[in-house]
Amino acid sequence: QVQLQESGPGLVNPSQTLSLTCTVSGGSVNSGDYYWSWIRQPPGKGLEWIGYIYYSGNSYSNPSLENRVTISVDTSKNHFSLKLKSVTAADTAVYYCARDLDQSFFDYWGQGTLVTVSS
Amino acid sequence: ETVMTQSPPTLSAFPGERATLSCRASQSINSNLAWYQQKPGQAPRLVIYGAFTRATGVPARFSGDGSGTEFTLTISSLQSEDLAVYYCQQYNFWPRTFGPGTKVEIK
Numbered sequence: 001q002v003q004l005q006e007s008g009p010g011l012v013n014p015s016q017t018l019s020l021t022c023t024v025s026g027g028s029v030n031s032g033d034y035y036w037s038w039i040r041q042p043p044g045k046g047l048e049w050i051g052y053i054y055y056s057g058n059s060y061s062n063p064s065l066e067n068r069v070t071i072s073v074d075t076s077k078n079h080f081s082l083k084l085k086s087v088t089a090a091d092t093a094v095y096y097c098a099r100d101l102d103q104s105f106f107d108y109w110g111q112g113t114l115v116t117v118s119s
Numbered sequence: 120e121t122v123m124t125q126s127p128p129t130l131s132a133f134p135g136e137r138a139t140l141s142c143r144a145s146q147s148i149n150s151n152l153a154w155y156q157q158k159p160g161q162a163p164r165l166v167i168y169g170a171f172t173r174a175t176g177v178p179a180r181f182s183g184d185g186s187g188t189e190f191t192l193t194i195s196s197l198q199s200e201d202l203a204v205y206y207c208q209q210y211n212f213w214p215r216t217f218g219p220g221t222k223v224e225i226k
Contacts (some may be wrong), residue, residue: 064214
């Protein structure tokens with residue numbers, strides 16, 4: 001059974017960089033069958049796909065985030081990471097990592113981690 | 120980007136009743152649609168992909184239909200544990216986008 005677990009600071013100052021890591025167990029980020037995505041959900045609102053990474057390092061992010069996103073993968077640690085720079089209060093959300101089946105839908109999700117942007 | 124809309128925003132029904140949720144795409148997405156169930160305080164869970172294929176472990180009372188721009192998720196006999204928000208998501212175009220959700224309440 002694949003499990004994903006997000007980790008990182010729960011509070012980030014405005015204009016700083018949000019950094020999160022997703023650790024995968026029961027599966028390998030090195031598998032060519034899957035991509036690995038980040039998705040967020042502002043409190044009480046809907047879901048927004050942030051971007052994905054492939055084991056090779058290829059990544060793609062949502063243009064709505066205006067090039068603020070960097071997603072990386074560390075196959076030796078079986079985890080992948082998200083950096084979102086120049087954050088504002090609008091970036092306050094629960095951030096989920098998810099397994100991405102061939103750039104389509106998301107079949108396994110982490111439990112999510114709330115990140116609040118505030119001074 | 121492809122805009123997804125869902126109706127109704129809230130659906131309230133008695134246990135045992137049939138519940139039909141709708142999802143519409145702003146352009147044709149073929150059958151590249153997934154449905155997720157998000158229970159209070161939990162992460163979303165994949166329910167349907169490919170418009171009509173149930174994910175592993177999903178009860179048979181859940182069914183999906185549609186193609187192109189119009190899709191439905193039907194719960195044939197609503198159970199108390201089906202209380203959740205249901206989201207549709209298209210994966211035909213980049214970026215992948217979600218609908219705003221339908222909240223299912225149990226009377």
